[in-house]
Amino acid sequence: MQDSIFCDFKPPLNSQTAKIEASRCHYCYDAPCIQACPTEIDIPSFIRKISNGNLRGAAQDILSANVMGGTCARVCPVEVLCHSACVREVGEGKSVEIGLLQRFATDQFFEGPPESTQNLFERAPLHGKKVAVVGGGPAGLSASHRLALLGYAVTLFEARSKVGGLNEYGLAPYKVTSEGVQQEIDWILGVGGIDLKLNCALGTDVSLDSLRTEFDAVFLALGLGGVKKLGIPGEDQPGVFEASRFIEKIRQTTRIADLPVGRSAVVIGGGSTAIDIAIELKCLGAESVTIVYRGSEEKMSATLHERELARTAGVVICTSGRPVRILGNASGVAAVEFERTDRNAGERFELVANQVFKAIGQTLAVDAEVLRSIGLKGGRISVGNPGEIKPFETAIPGIFAGGDCIGLGEDLTVTAVQHGKLVAYAIHQSLFKEKSGDINYGRSHLSNRRGEITQSFLAGFSTANG
Amino acid sequence: MKSPNPFWLASAPPTDKQINVERAFRAGWGGAVWKTLGEDPPVVNVCSRYGAAEWNGQKLMGFNNIELITDRPLDVNLAEFKEVKRAWPDRALILSLMVPCQEESWKSILKKIEDTGADGIELNLGCPHGMSERGMGAAVGQVPEYVEQITRWCKNYTRMPVFVKLTPNITDIRLPARAAKKGGADALSLINTINSIIGVDLDRMSPTPHVGGKGTHGGYCGPAVKPISLNMVAEIARDPETRGMPISGIGGISDWRDAAEFLALGSQGVQICTAAMHYGFKIIGDLTNGLSNWMDTQGYRHLEDFVGKALPNVVHWHDLDLNFKTVAKIDQTQCIHCGLCYVACEDTSHQSISVRREESGSSKIRRSIYEVKESECVGCNLCALVCPVECISMVQQETGIGYLPWSRHPQNPKFKYGGNLTEKVKDAPYKGPKSQG
Numbered sequence: 001m002q003d004s005i006f007c008d009f010k011p012p013l014n015s016q017t018a019k020i021e022a023s024r025c026h027y028c029y030d031a032p033c034i035q036a037c038p039t040e041i042d043i044p045s046f047i048r049k050i051s052n053g054n055l056r057g058a059a060q061d062i063l064s065a066n067v068m069g070g071t072c073a074r075v076c077p078v079e080v081l082c083h084s085a086c087v088r089e090v091g092e093g094k095s096v097e098i099g100l101l102q103r104f105a106t107d108q109f110f111e112g113p114p115e116s117t118q119n120l121f122e123r124a125p126l127h128g129k130k131v132a133v134v135g136g137g138p139a140g141l142s143a144s145h146r147l148a149l150l151g152y153a154v155t156l157f158e159a160r161s162k163v164g165g166l167n168e169y170g171l172a173p174y175k176v177t178s179e180g181v182q183q184e185i186d187w188i189l190g191v192g193g194i195d196l197k198l199n200c201a202l203g204t205d206v207s208l209d210s211l212r213t214e215f216d217a218v219f220l221a222l223g224l225g226g227v228k229k230l231g232i233p234g235e236d237q238p239g240v241f242e243a244s245r246f247i248e249k250i251r252q253t254t255r256i257a258d259l260p261v262g263r264s265a266v267v268i269g270g271g272s273t274a275i276d277i278a279i280e281l282k283c284l285g286a287e288s289v290t291i292v293y294r295g296s297e298e299k300m301s302a303t304l305h306e307r308e309l310a311r312t313a314g315v316v317i318c319t320s321g322r323p324v325r326i327l328g329n330a331s332g333v334a335a336v337e338f339e340r341t342d343r344n345a346g347e348r349f350e351l352v353a354n355q356v357f358k359a360i361g362q363t364l365a366v367d368a369e370v371l372r373s374i375g376l377k378g379g380r381i382s383v384g385n386p387g388e389i390k391p392f393e394t395a396i397p398g399i400f401a402g403g404d405c406i407g408l409g410e411d412l413t414v415t416a417v418q419h420g421k422l423v424a425y426a427i428h429q430s431l432f433k434e435k436s437g438d439i440n441y442g443r444s445h446l447s448n449r450r451g452e453i454t455q456s457f458l459a460g461f462s463t464a465n466g
Numbered sequence: 467m468k469s470p471n472p473f474w475l476a477s478a479p480p481t482d483k484q485i486n487v488e489r490a491f492r493a494g495w496g497g498a499v500w501k502t503l504g505e506d507p508p509v510v511n512v513c514s515r516y517g518a519a520e521w522n523g524q525k526l527m528g529f530n531n532i533e534l535i536t537d538r539p540l541d542v543n544l545a546e547f548k549e550v551k552r553a554w555p556d557r558a559l560i561l562s563l564m565v566p567c568q569e570e571s572w573k574s575i576l577k578k579i580e581d582t583g584a585d586g587i588e589l590n591l592g593c594p595h596g597m598s599e600r601g602m603g604a605a606v607g608q609v610p611e612y613v614e615q616i617t618r619w620c621k622n623y624t625r626m627p628v629f630v631k632l633t634p635n636i637t638d639i640r641l642p643a644r645a646a647k648k649g650g651a652d653a654l655s656l657i658n659t660i661n662s663i664i665g666v667d668l669d670r671m672s673p674t675p676h677v678g679g680k681g682t683h684g685g686y687c688g689p690a691v692k693p694i695s696l697n698m699v700a701e702i703a704r705d706p707e708t709r710g711m712p713i714s715g716i717g718g719i720s721d722w723r724d725a726a727e728f729l730a731l732g733s734q735g736v737q738i739c740t741a742a743m744h745y746g747f748k749i750i751g752d753l754t755n756g757l758s759n760w761m762d763t764q765g766y767r768h769l770e771d772f773v774g775k776a777l778p779n780v781v782h783w784h785d786l787d788l789n790f791k792t793v794a795k796i797d798q799t800q801c802i803h804c805g806l807c808y809v810a811c812e813d814t815s816h817q818s819i820s821v822r823r824e825e826s827g828s829s830k831i832r833r834s835i836y837e838v839k840e841s842e843c844v845g846c847n848l849c850a851l852v853c854p855v856e857c858i859s860m861v862q863q864e865t866g867i868g869y870l871p872w873s874r875h876p877q878n879p880k881f882k883y884g885g886n887l888t889e890k891v892k893d894a895p896y897k898g899p900k901s902q903g
Contacts, residue, residue: 019523020523026802026806029806029808030821035831036830051522090802090803
């Protein structure tokens with residue numbers, strides 16, 4: 001990966017700047033930032049630990065609530081999550097840099113010696129129950145880690161040759177580099193008790209029925225591997241790409257110079273993927289990159305911060321344009337024709353493009369037939385809501401689902417991680433039939449070596465069941 | 467004694483050499499107390515010498531040193547001193563001295579400095595480290611009899627004004643102050659540094675600053691010691707036996723406001739060291755400008771207009787009005803909902819602040835609303851002190867009942883035992899050196 005092109009767009013803190021930034025945290029009681037964090041990281045506590053030089057403790061606070069705290073520090077839309085809730089944002093319009101501090105704490109931790117990183121958490125002794133986790137993305141990894149800590153023998157099935165899911169294949173390199181992702185995943189799997197089955201896809205290599213019989217519980221963390229189609233003429237010609245597949249290529253290629261980059265590109269969509277591909281194309285040398293979204297700018301799911309990033313990179317954002325057809329010539333794509341959807345509805349316009357990127361959303365990649373028995377709703381797996389009787393459980397008892405493949409979250413890495421964590425607790429509760437209030441997670445195995453219980457574990461559970 | 471402004475550099479590393487003092491005077495400092503001179507051969511200093519207490523990212527919140535007095539020969543110091551004084555006649559230039567506690571030593575050094583042109587001498591009876599183990603500094607400053615004796619010797623052998631610099635490492639600062647006055651001192655300087663270990667290096671398992679892995683106690687100063695010094699200055703300024711004695715206030719003064727507080731409690735001038743060691747001599751501009759602007763705003767034309775002005779309001783605890791009442795008031799429009807007031811009151815004080823989650827608004831986040839339970843509030847100030855945005859004010863309550871001090875309070879045991887206990891424990895007045903009866 002060419003680091004010079006895809007270097008951090010926001011430089012990390014160093015120990016001095018981290019200390020100064022940490023000192024801005026008021027250590028709020030009932031801190032609103034914790035409420036705003038989908039994984040409920042005890043943010044004031046980890047920041048205070050940065051202040052007083054207990055970086056390992058800071059990492060403990062973060063990783064006990066969010067096992068992918070390092071990645072989330074980079075990819076979370078903090079401006080709509082923790083930063084938006086920070087009392088400094090309320091008071092002075094400038095939040096504490098929670099994301100950068102979280103990154104500092106986790107980076108320092110992962111860069112530490114193995115004896116420091118590998119024994120942060122200890123697994124409970126195996127109690128004999130087995131869980132199959134299908135899908136090695138953020139939700140699957142998070143659940144596997146938590147289940148392993150709870151004493152389960154976990155088998156993690158991954159259709160591809162590497163685990164990580166969107167973290168490995170889908171995150172734009174300007175946000176997080178491959179090395180960082182791999183380090184975090186290695187650490188997660190390093191907890192032990194997780195048997196990894198790579199290149200093993202649901203429906204083709206392993207059936208849901210066999211998993212249901214072989215394991216005490218199954219967690220489907222399938223993600224959304226498929227890409228929605230535009231359904232317009234010209235979509236299948238050369239030069240039309242699925243944005244998420246292209247990002248995957250950027251991440252996985254060894255020779256970035258070989259990637260095809262056109263002079264002018266049109267990106268269709270309004271979410272984070274559209275922003276990511278547009279910025280990456282500018283990094284790769286595209287002369288003009290235009291994002292076209294069918295609605296108004298306020299309706300885009302990309303945050304203001306993301307849109308500003310894109311514009312700073314030289315991307316043009318064009319709204320209220322619905323693609324009608326993709327025009328081609330002998331050498332491939334030539335232009336895209338759009339129809340206006342605003343007050344000039346019906347009016348058409350064309351944008352010249354050598355490449356077109358589709359970023360209008362993802363779909364379940366697993367054959368619907370395989371999943372039919374467990375019930376789909378709106379193209380996603382339907383499950384019990386968190387906080388209800390059978391959180392994250394599908395219509396088939398013992399089969400759970402979470403992450404992007406269910407319709408409950410915001411399709412963020414951080415929500416997938418939280419789902420994984422909550423599913424682990426839900427499975428634990430269903431198998432041991434304990435009431436949420438008196439589940440004994442075994443303090444020793446949810447604690448660090450000194451036997452201190454990490455409150456966040458229990459906090460996560462009480463939210464789901466409380 | 468006159469100086470262009472009340473800000474002097476204290477006897478310390480910044481005043482050890484001509485080059486330092488002249489840089490300070492060029493920057494605008496009103497005076498300087500030259501780093502303490504001793505008998506030849508000069509002392510030898512160690513490496514390293516300073517340690518600091520940081521707080522929440524702020525450097526030099528507290529500062530500590532294990533440096534001794536000047537390590538340069540006496541004649542070198544005196545030659546430089548004379549040159550500086552000649553070049554800067556309008557500045558106050560004081561010589562600090564420390565020699566063994568014997569009449570001959572003091573007599574001899576005073577003779578050597580007589581023709582330096584110094585505006586006065588300051589007796590260093592306060593250094594708590596290194597020199598005190600040799601029977602000087604704090605070792606004599608802690609014994610009022612010695613303080614009086616040395617002061618008297620000096621008054622006998624010099625025509626120069628004598629400042630006695632007091633050590634805070636003592637139970638009652640009034641005793642050495644009274645002794646200095648009895649010995650004939652013209653003025654008091656206080657405080658010298660506080661005996662301390664500034665920290666422990668947990669890797670070396672050694673106190674800091676370390677000298678080859680070993681450390682020792684040193685003298686503590688900097689912003690953290692200001693409150694201790696303010697109290698000692700007020701104690702002396704209020705003491706009937708020392709009232710009116712000129713005081714040069716020292717201890718953690720970093721800005722004009724600190725200085726104004728010392729002056730309000732009765733110091734006629736102040737001495738500064740740590741702030742200069744932290745930021746350089748340029749801060750004098752900030753000090754003089756700040757004090758001057760504040761005086762203009764207040765309508766004070768001269769320092770005398772406000773020196774000691776806060777003293778009448780420093781009273782014994784038992785003269786405070788037990789009927790005075792304030793309650794906290796939270797300005798909800800300024801509140802940022804951090805909850806620090808609530809948890810401080812709930813966990814550690816009087817459970818006088820209520821908390822409730824606001825009704826669910828448009829946002830996913832439901833902020834907590836904090837309100838004072840006025841009937842429970844004892845007006846302790848804690849919430850207002852911890853509030854990071856200062857949205858809590860302490861509002862005075864009309865009680866409708868008059869002044870009631872402890873001495874007249876029905877719960878005062880004097881009514882039970884038939885006497886005023888507080889009066890019985892008053893300090894025995896200082897009687898003077900035993901040898902002199």
